[in-house]
Amino acid sequence: MKLLFSLILVMTIALNCCKSFNMGTNKIDYSKIENQVGQQQCFTSSGQLPTGYSSSYVMISFNGNHPTPSGIQQSSFLESGFMNIDLVGQQLYVDFLFDNGNTKTKGNLWGFGSNSTQYVSVNVNGTDYCFQQPLSYSVPAIEGLNYITDFELGTVQCDMFAGSPSSLANSTNLVLLVDKSDCSLISASTENINNTPSGYSLTNYYYYNPSADSAYFQLPSICLNPPNSKQLKLKSSVQLPKVLGNLPF
Numbered sequence: 001m002k003l004l005f006s007l008i009l010v011m012t013i014a015l016n017c018c019k020s021f022n023m024g025t026n027k028i029d030y031s032k033i034e035n036q037v038g039q040q041q042c043f044t045s046s047g048q049l050p051t052g053y054s055s056s057y058v059m060i061s062f063n064g065n066h067p068t069p070s071g072i073q074q075s076s077f078l079e080s081g082f083m084n085i086d087l088v089g090q091q092l093y094v095d096f097l098f099d100n101g102n103t104k105t106k107g108n109l110w111g112f113g114s115n116s117t118q119y120v121s122v123n124v125n126g127t128d129y130c131f132q133q134p135l136s137y138s139v140p141a142i143e144g145l146n147y148i149t150d151f152e153l154g155t156v157q158c159d160m161f162a163g164s165p166s167s168l169a170n171s172t173n174l175v176l177l178v179d180k181s182d183c184s185l186i187s188a189s190t191e192n193i194n195n196t197p198s199g200y201s202l203t204n205y206y207y208y209n210p211s212a213d214s215a216y217f218q219l220p221s222i223c224l225n226p227p228n229s230k231q232l233k234l235k236s237s238v239q240l241p242k243v244l245g246n247l248p249f
């Protein structure tokens with residue numbers, strides 16, 4: 001994050017420096033650069049925020065802060081998967097693969113705000129299980145998502161926003177990059193505030209689609225059957241997808 005802001009500083013200095021030295025013969029049209037710099041294009045009104053979306057993702061965390069049923073905890077892992085989120089109907093679906101270096105977990109989560117219930121399906125030793133639980137996620141919301149600057153990811157022109165995920169109670173800063181041309185999610189990074197050890201995470205979004213597909217909200221038959229006693233033993237240790245803990249929206 002510090003590197004990111006240093007880069008912005010360097011970019012800003014470079015642009016300001018070059019604008020003040022008029023070389024006369026240069027071929028760069030600085031008026032175009034000037035027009036692109038510092039102009040927020042996305043989310044200038046709440047009506048521009050998506051009503052839902054789907055996206056594949058890869059999230060890497062190094063001691064990053066994450067909400068858990070027993071409070072905010074730091075952890076390191078890689079998680080990848082697909083998410084489908086209906087912000088208006090308050091339904092979500094995540095298909096995830098979690099790897100903390102020792103344990104790999106593959107699972108699915110269906111969450112319903114209407115009855116505050118979630119269903120988590122995991123595959124252990126080749127057998128599928130599904131558990132019903134109270135919903136552990138609220139509708140994702142970032143406190144004060146503020147436009148910071150223009151930015152480029154590769155050569156993609158982005159709007160950069162900063163905020164703090166509400167589920168992380170001001171413990172964590174989040175920086176979000178969205179594509180200026182269509183306001184789609186591209187990348188989000190977090191940095192823990194005042195934690196020892198320090199912690200970070202980076203999430204990239206792939207194949208972003210600005211609407212949710214309702215087909216994913218249908219529960220599979222395995223989740224409609226009451227669990228047996230062997231399943232219940234497993235329930236307490238079931239891994240939930242971390243990506244839901246710091247979604248921007």
Ligand SMILES: *[C@@H]1O[C@H](CO)[C@@H](O)[C@H](O)[C@H]1NC(C)=O
Binds near residue numbers: 112114115117219
């Ligand atoms: C909660 O709502 C979902 C979606 O309507 C439904 O599939 C599920 O059976 C409901 N669960 C309970 C416990 O009411």
Ligand SMILES: *[C@@H]1O[C@H](CO)[C@@H](O)[C@H](O)[C@H]1NC(C)=O
Binds near residue numbers: 124125234
């Ligand atoms: C899965 O397999 C491992 C190793 O054989 C065993 O220790 C564990 O209890 C099994 N888990 C379940 C839920 O059957």
Ligand SMILES: *[C@@H]1O[C@H](CO)[C@@H](O)[C@H](O)[C@H]1NC(C)=O
Binds near residue numbers: 169170
């Ligand atoms: C986060 O900080 C804001 C502004 O200082 C405050 O209004 C809000 O209550 C804090 N939230 C939490 C969960 O502590």
